[in-house]
Amino acid sequence: MITRSLRGSIALxxxxLGSAYGLSLLADFNWVGPDMPDRVTQVLIGLVLVLFGNATGKRERDADPSTDGKPALMAARRFFGLALVLGGLVHAGAWLLAPLDLANTVSMVAVVAALVAGLGRVAYAVRRQQQSTDQG
Structure with a gap:
């Protein structure tokens, strides 16, 4: 899978980088609009966030022995992955459709909200797991 190999990450x-550089050259020659390089690059970044969020939520239990037998932590990981997917989709959609000033704000708020929600859910699951091991 692209998210687990060094070769795939380098290709991504x-x-x-290639699309950002190529579009900036096209913008210099006035073949595309001046905001096109920013928009396309940010849409691609949002789609990469979707890709990695999807991989995070689908990671198999046996791939990470620290969560073996801990369904609450697996559920928190799936929620975190879903939050990243939704944040990435909003990020990409904002840069695709919204005016530049609004796209910048909406995309940052969406990604920060996704991270806060996902990390909060993971922290809650870890705290519950620690409480159950302390009582048992």
């Missing part, structure tokens, strides 16, 4: 980074 090369696509992001």
């Amino acid at each position: 980074a090369a696509i992001l």
Whole structure:
């Protein structure tokens, strides 16, 4: 899978950098609008967030032995992945459709809200897990 290999990650980074550089050259020659490089790059970043969020939520239990037998932590991981997917979709959609000033604000708020919600859910699950092991 692309999210677990160094080669895939390097390829993804090369696509992001290459598209940003290529679009900036096209904008310099006035072949695309001046805001097109920013928009396309930010849409790609949002889609990468969707890709990694999807992989986070679907990671198998046996791949991480620290969560073996802890369904609350697995559920928190799936929620975190879902939050990242939704945050990435809003990020990409905002840069695709909204005016630049609004897109910048909406995308940042969406990603920060997704991270806060996901990390809060994971912290809650870890705290509940610790309480259950302390009582048992």
